[in-house]
Amino acid sequence: MLYLSRRVDFSAMHSYRKTDWSDERNAAVFGLCSNPNGHGHDYKLEVMVKGELNNRSGIVVNTVDIKKIVSSFIEEELDGKFLNKENQYFINNIPTTENLVQFLWEGIKPQLDNCELHRLRLHENHYLYAEKEDEQMVSLTRKYHFSAAHRLHSNELTQQENVDLFGKCNNPYGHGHNYYLDITIKGDPDPSTGMVVDLGSLDQIVESVVIKKMDHKHLNLDVEEFKELNPTSEVVAKVIFEMLAPKIPNLYKVGLWETEKNYFEYYG
Ligand SMILES: [Zn+2]
Numbered sequence: 208m209l210y211l212s213r214r215v216d217f218s219a220m221h222s223y224r225k226t227d228w229s230d231e232r233n234a235a236v237f238g239l240c241s242n243p244n245g246h247g248h249d250y251k252l253e254v255m256v257k258g259e260l261n262n263r264s265g266i267v268v269n270t271v272d273i274k275k276i277v278s279s280f281i282e283e284e285l286d287g288k289f290l291n292k293e294n295q296y297f298i299n300n301i302p303t304t305e306n307l308v309q310f311l312w313e314g315i316k317p318q319l320d321n322c323e324l325h326r327l328r329l330h331e332n333h334y335l336y337a338e339k340e341d342e343q344m345v346s347l348t349r350k351y352h353f354s355a356a357h358r359l360h361s362n363e364l365t366q367q368e369n370v371d372l373f374g375k376c377n378n379p380y381g382h383g384h385n386y387y388l389d390i391t392i393k394g395d396p397d398p399s400t401g402m403v404v405d406l407g408s409l410d411q412i413v414e415s416v417v418i419k420k421m422d423h424k425h426l427n428l429d430v431e432e433f434k435e436l437n438p439t440s441e442v443v444a445k446v447i448f449e450m451l452a453p454k455i456p457n458l459y460k461v462g463l464w465e466t467e468k469n470y471f472e473y474y475g
């Protein structure tokens with residue numbers, strides 16, 4: 208089986224509001240997104256399909272055909288529109304990123320020939336994307352940032368082994384990184400709010416449980432969890448998952464960008 212991906216961009220307006228709720232309740236649940244006049248995003252959609260290689264042509268399917276199918280669906284239904292007013296489905300369903308990815312899945316999947324839809328990943332902005340893979344539940348990934356120092360040093364290894372393995376990263380004072388943290392929640396969107404998770408409360412939990420503890424800190428010296436642990440990014444990702452899991456029941460994955468070049472994932 209081969210997998211290939213094509214990106215299609217569009218722009219749309221939306222508002223998160225339930226018409227049978229008061230302004231106060233809409234504002235309490237949806238925050239800034241509840242502005243009745245709407246706001247907008249430049250969305251990036253990654254479409255990944257899978258299929259068998261055609262040995263005569265050397266391709267699975269022409270990516271130009273994928274682009275045509277996806278673009279014409281998006282053009283008709285989403286691009287340049289105020290979704291709550293101009294899209295039949297979103298007149299009755301809140302156009303959250305989670306609901307949009309489900310809507311795109313239902314619309315695109317039956318139109319594909321000679322391949323099968325494998326994954327849709329819809330980026331609302333640099334800090335938020337929703338994803339659906341095969342017939343699994345939708346997930347939502349939110350990106351956070353912190354800066355911290357660490358020193359790579361294992362108490363299980365000798366001094367020389369630490370130097371040989373970690374090199375500069377074993378510097379006794381440590382060194383620092385701009386970490387980016389991807390928190391992924393998986394579940395069925397709430398039929399009323401269209402959300403897999405309340406982003407406001409997710410932000411609050413991640414801020415208080417992780418960011419406040421680690422931002423502008425020395426992980427080995429300032430963060431209790433690493434007193435006995437070597438804060439490699441593998442371990443940091445695992446520790447963050449374990450810190451968050453008790454407070455976030457449908458936590459699916461923690462992704463940690465140590466730098467733009469080094470990325471680590473932990474699934475619990
Ligand atoms: Zn929005």
Ligand SMILES: [Zn+2]
Nearest residue numbers: 357376382384
């Ligand atoms: Zn480092």
